[in-house]
Each structure stands twice: as structure tokens, then as C-alpha cells.
Amino acid sequence: MSDDRTPLTVRLPEGKRCALAITYDTDMAGGYAPDGICHGRTMPAIKQHMLRLCDTAQGYGVRLQFFQIGNGLEATEDVGYLQEVLARGHDLDQHTWSHLHLLTDDLEALDYELRHTNELLAGRLGHVSTVLRGPGGYPNGLRGRAANQQVIFDNGFRSVSCEYxxxxSFDDYMATVTGPAENQPYAYDSGLIEIPIMSITDRNFFDAIMCEDAEVYREWRVARGHDPVPEGWRKAPWTREDALDRWIEYNLAVAEEVYAQGLLWVICWHPHSHYIHDPENRMLPALLEWAAARPDVFAGTLRDAVEWIERP
Ligand SMILES: [Zn+2]
Known part of the structure; x- marks a missing residue:
């Protein structure tokens, strides 16, 4: 118990040997922002891309999980696209108000952000968040941070997804396809449940591992980040030519691995990253096609996965 990590059992639904929890953090990522600041004031092109992802998922009878930052829910912001996401049966949970790292030493700020975002979700969407996605991702999750765990508990959360x-690197990314086996859910000593991100994120993959020219990326970010991409955009100019093909290959390899091992796989992607790096929307259909061909694979949300975790 002293390492603040008690492994938990995941009981998948009857007849399923593996499960995909497909989650998207909806923020306007700071890594694409001229000022480097991440926010939730989603531009129309990303709203449309989110609904396109919902269309794709619904074509396979699958519900998606979104995590939304609270500052995009303030009274000045349009939330019609989120109402639609919820009305169409997808899951929506919170991602703090300002993209605040959960490991912050400022516990008052953490408490305020979680509480205020819960109030905004209730007030603007009539919605209650039950699971929290931690911004940024932390190699040790919240281990050893009992006070932070308590603040999260006090704001109504029993589950958090923040370990990453x-x-x-480019040379070893395929070696991580076995990652889900070592990154399964566990309980902190406080009883809070951690459901780690189990594979490489799209941000990490495209903008770091597949980035061939950091200067081109930086120039684009400063000049045009957070703008819609121009007409005819095929791929980002800073990535390798075959980055998207490799991304699809990587994720299907992880899928095969979780299928072979009979595991839960928690995926963390971003509509913004896929809008930039997968403008024709190839990744999600490829994964859902793979899942649909296997009746013993479940594809759904992180809330679904929370239900299958046996509590200590
Ligand atoms: Zn985020």
C-alpha cells in the first residue's frame, strides 16, 4: 500500500475480451496556440470536427468520451455543440477550468477550478461530471499527493484519468504497443481510482515523435495556431510525410495487443490534433472498423470503463 497504488480488477461485459475507451480532450491545445495558452473556447472548425467524430462513431453504434475545460463553458461561450454531443448520447466530463495541472501545489486553485467547472456544467448543460481527466498527464499520476487527491474527492470525483x-521517440514508439498491460487501473490509498492513459497521445505522436522540423512547427504555431487550417490542407508541414499512416498503424498494433491480452485500453486523443493531422478523418473509422470486425471487442467511453472496475 505504501506506494499509493493498489491494482484493480476490470470486469469486462459478458462476451467481451477487450475494450476500448475512446476519449478526446476537447481543448484548443496550447501546443497549437500563438500565446501557448490552452483554452476551451473552441473554434467553429473544431466544433464541426467533434460532431464529425460523433457521426463516425454513431455509424458504428459507438459512443465517445469527451473532456471539456470549464473556461469554454462560461456564459459568453456557445455550448450548442456540447448540448448536441450530450443529446446524441456521448459522454462529457471535466478537464479543469483552465487546464490546471492536477499536481499543482495551489490546492485552493484546484478546488476552485473543479467546483466552478462543475457549476458551469450544471448551469449551462444540466450535466454532472463523474470522472476527471488531468491536463498534461503525469508519469506517477497523483501518487504521493494525498492532498490533491482529497480536493478531487471533495469535488465529487471517485475516478481520475491522469497518469501518462x-x-x-521515433526510434522506439512501436515498442510501446504493449503499454496497456502495465498501465491498468489502480486505487490510490485514498480510495480515488486512477485510470491511466494507456497509449501514446496524438499530440505526443504527431507534434513530437513525428515532428521533423521543430522550427516550422513553432513558426506555424505563432503565426497561425488556433486558426482554421487553409483550404486544401493535407497534413501539417512539420511532420513526416507518412505520419498519419504510422499513427493508424500504431493504434491498430495497440488494438491487436490489447485484444491478444484481453485488456481495457484507454485512449486519449484530441479533436484539435486530428483536425490538423487527420483532416480527412481516417483514424477513428479505421479503429472502429477493426473493432466492428470482432464481436468480442467493446468500444465506448471512459464512463463505461469506470463501471467495470471492481472497487477495493
Ligand atoms: Zn487537455
Whole structure:
């Protein structure tokens, strides 16, 4: 118990040997922002892309999980696209108000952000968040941070998804396809449940591992980040030519691995990253096609996965 990590059992639904929890953090990522600041004031092109992802998922009878930052829910912001996401049966949970790291030493700020975002979700969407996605991702999750765990508990959360271990490079990223086996859910000593991100994120993959020209990326970010991409955009100019093909290959390899091992796989992607790096929307259909071909694979949300975790 002293390492603040008690492994938990995931009981998948009857007849399923593996499960995909497909989650998207909806923020306007700071890594694409001229000022480097991440926010939730989603531009229309990303709203449309989110609804396109919902269309794709619904074509396979699958519901998606979104995590939304609270500052995009303030009274001045349009939330019609989020009402639609909820009305169409997808899951929506919170991601703090300002993209505040959950490991912050400022516990008052953490408490305020979680509480205020819960109030905004209730007030603007009539919605209650039950699981929290931690901004940024931390290799040790919230281990050893009992006070932070308590603030999260006090704001009504019993589950959090914030551990992230995959700072891979181009030379070794395929070696991480076995990652889900070592990154399964566990309980902190406080009783809070951690459901780690189990594979490389799209941000990490495209903008770091597949980035061939950091200067081109930086120039684009400063000049045009957070703008819609121009007409005819095929791929980002800073990535390798075959980055998207490799991304699809990587994720299907992880899928095969979780299928072979009979595991839960928690995926963390971003509509913004896919809008930039997968403008024709190839990744999600490829994964859902793979899942649909296997009746013993479940594809759904992180809330679904929370239900299958046996509590200590
Ligand atoms: Zn985020």
C-alpha cells in the first residue's frame, strides 16, 4: 500500500475480451496556440470536427468520451455543440477550468477550478461530471499527493484519468504497443481510482515523435495556431510525410495487443490534433472498423470503463 497504488480488477461485459475507451480532450491545445495558452473556447472548425467524430462513431453504434475545460463553458461561450454531443448520447466530463495541472501545489486553485467547472456544467448543460481527466498527464499520476487527491474527492470525483507514461521517440514508439498491460487501473490509498492513459497521445505522436522540423512547427504555431487550417490542407508541414499512416498503424498494433491480452485500453486523443493531422478523418473509422470486425471487442467511453472496475 505504501506506494499509493493498489491494482484493480476490470470486469469486462459478458462476451467481451477487450475494450476500448475512446476519449478526446476537447481543448484548443496550447501546443497549437500563438500565446501557448490552452483554452476551451473552441473554434467553429473544431466544433464541426467533434460532431464529425460523433457521426463516425454513431455509424458504428459507438459512443465517445469527451473532456471539456470549464473556461469554454462560461456564459459568453456557445455550448450548442456540447448540448448536441450530450443529446446524441456521448459522454462529457471535466478537464479543469483552465487546464490546471492536477499536481499543482495551489490546492485552493484546484478546488476552485473543479467546483466552478462543475457549476458551469450544471448551469449551462444540466450535466454532472463523474470522472476527471488531468491536463498534461503525469508519469506517477497523483501518487504521493494525498492532498490533491482529497480536493478531487471533495469535488465529487471517485475516478481520475491522469497518469501518462509514453514519452517515446521515433526510434522506439512501436515498442510501446504493449503499454496497456502495465498501465491498468489502480486505487490510490485514498480510495480515488486512477485510470491511466494507456497509449501514446496524438499530440505526443504527431507534434513530437513525428515532428521533423521543430522550427516550422513553432513558426506555424505563432503565426497561425488556433486558426482554421487553409483550404486544401493535407497534413501539417512539420511532420513526416507518412505520419498519419504510422499513427493508424500504431493504434491498430495497440488494438491487436490489447485484444491478444484481453485488456481495457484507454485512449486519449484530441479533436484539435486530428483536425490538423487527420483532416480527412481516417483514424477513428479505421479503429472502429477493426473493432466492428470482432464481436468480442467493446468500444465506448471512459464512463463505461469506470463501471467495470471492481472497487477495493
Ligand atoms: Zn487537455
Amino acid at each position: 507514461n509514453f514519452r517515446a
